[in-house]
Amino acid sequence: MLQPLAERLRPHTLDDYVGQSHLVGQGSILRRMIDSGHIASFILWGPPGVGKTTLARIIANTTNSKFHTLSAVTSGVKEVREVIDQCRKAASGMFAQGRPILFIDEIHRFSKSQQDSLLGAVEDGTVTLIGATTENPSFEVIRPLLSRAQVYTLKPLEEADLQTLLDRAVSRDTVLSTREVKIEETTALFRYSGGDARKLLNILDLLEQSAGANEPIVINDQIVTERLQNNPQAYDKGGEMHYDIISAFIKSVRGSDPDAAVYWLARMIVGGEDPEFIARRLVILAAEDIGLANPNALLLANATYDAIMKIGMPEGRIPLSECTIYLATSQKSNSAYMAINKALAEVGQSGNQPVPLHLRNAPTALMKKLGYGQNYRYAHDYPGHFVRQQFLPDALRTARFYVPADNPSEATIKSRQESRWGSDQ
Numbered sequence: 001m002l003q004p005l006a007e008r009l010r011p012h013t014l015d016d017y018v019g020q021s022h023l024v025g026q027g028s029i030l031r032r033m034i035d036s037g038h039i040a041s042f043i044l045w046g047p048p049g050v051g052k053t054t055l056a057r058i059i060a061n062t063t064n065s066k067f068h069t070l071s072a073v074t075s076g077v078k079e080v081r082e083v084i085d086q087c088r089k090a091a092s093g094m095f096a097q098g099r100p101i102l103f104i105d106e107i108h109r110f111s112k113s114q115q116d117s118l119l120g121a122v123e124d125g126t127v128t129l130i131g132a133t134t135e136n137p138s139f140e141v142i143r144p145l146l147s148r149a150q151v152y153t154l155k156p157l158e159e160a161d162l163q164t165l166l167d168r169a170v171s172r173d174t175v176l177s178t179r180e181v182k183i184e185e186t187t188a189l190f191r192y193s194g195g196d197a198r199k200l201l202n203i204l205d206l207l208e209q210s211a212g213a214n215e216p217i218v219i220n221d222q223i224v225t226e227r228l229q230n231n232p233q234a235y236d237k238g239g240e241m242h243y244d245i246i247s248a249f250i251k252s253v254r255g256s257d258p259d260a261a262v263y264w265l266a267r268m269i270v271g272g273e274d275p276e277f278i279a280r281r282l283v284i285l286a287a288e289d290i291g292l293a294n295p296n297a298l299l300l301a302n303a304t305y306d307a308i309m310k311i312g313m314p315e316g317r318i319p320l321s322e323c324t325i326y327l328a329t330s331q332k333s334n335s336a337y338m339a340i341n342k343a344l345a346e347v348g349q350s351g352n353q354p355v356p357l358h359l360r361n362a363p364t365a366l367m368k369k370l371g372y373g374q375n376y377r378y379a380h381d382y383p384g385h386f387v388r389q390q391f392l393p394d395a396l397r398t399a400r401f402y403v404p405a406d407n408p409s410e411a412t413i414k415s416r417q418e419s420r421w422g423s424d425q
Helices: 029-036 052-062 077-091 112-123 159-172 187-193 197-210 221-228 240-254 258-270 275-293 296-311 317-329 335-350 365-369 408-421
Strands: 042-045 067-071 101-105 128-133 150-153 181-183 217-219
Touching (some): 029 052, 042 052, 052 067, 052 101, 052 128, 077 101, 077 112, 112 128, 159 181, 159 197, 187 197, 187 221, 197 217, 217 221, 240 258, 240 275, 240 317, 258 275, 275 296, 275 317, 275 408, 296 317
Parallel strands (some): 042 128, 042 150, 067 101, 101 128, 181 217
């Protein structure tokens, strides 16, 4: 059975490895480590198709150490312990070589207990750990393991790297090298690849298989687009890209850039993000970043959430877009957000301060006798429905948590409060 093109072209030496020059170029850290044969524990972090597993296999081919491979998808604590036991037995034998290497693909899928099972062997040098992950190790790998393994970040392949792969596939592959290949345009091919070597080679596989046996394989933007039909966006709803894109969306709205905000909104929609999640973020944005500068923002965000729950997608994209643009172009204020944070910090520091007696209810005669509710002044009995009196606990009577921001709406609030309480407000 013929292997996929990506597997047929998988490099076996660093000289054939494409991309990641910051890690494997001449004089780089991993290059020196591999050339010396002294491999320290490390974790390779990067998106799919950028060479993590390939790099581990190259190490397996070039090192004199025993190389063990586990997949976090199919392996558990039992398999990990079995490999570690094998390594300990081998290390005590007469013909022990260098420190064994344990490669764990998709290490982020290991639970905490599974990762814990690795600690002792990595700590005492029984094995050298090489992990590969598409998720941020800061969130997915336990801290004790991170302290024992350096993290190296792999980047999406650049256009020059993709061109190298394309040229290599056409000239070296056992199938493509026997066919007539006409490369007319590569813009769509590289765009659909998205910096992913495997995806590029899979597209080439598709183009080869869809061309007639006696016809040339033509590569241009129109043919690539027609063969693929649509652009499967890279978006992992449970992974780091989910957090990166929602972060970019929030910061674009906060930064008053409607074009960027709508772009990131589109990325989430195309990627299949839950529209209810997006709508919830808009409600939070309306209160946190627009706030009292434009209280209508929260009303619109709530209406958007209700609309999403009623009509769903794809029509829901329209109120989502409307609300996103409205929030992005609105006046901004985080004064309500800052006020509650200050108040929470004060409560955490000063504890449960007693409620002043005049603010307490007095439903019983005893409470009235003790002074509950005494001297409380009912605001509506006074001109302008306001009368000055103390509402904070005695120890915090001069504390200020809300500071009006510099916008027209809160300028009115500030003026009104100063007329009531004086300039200290």
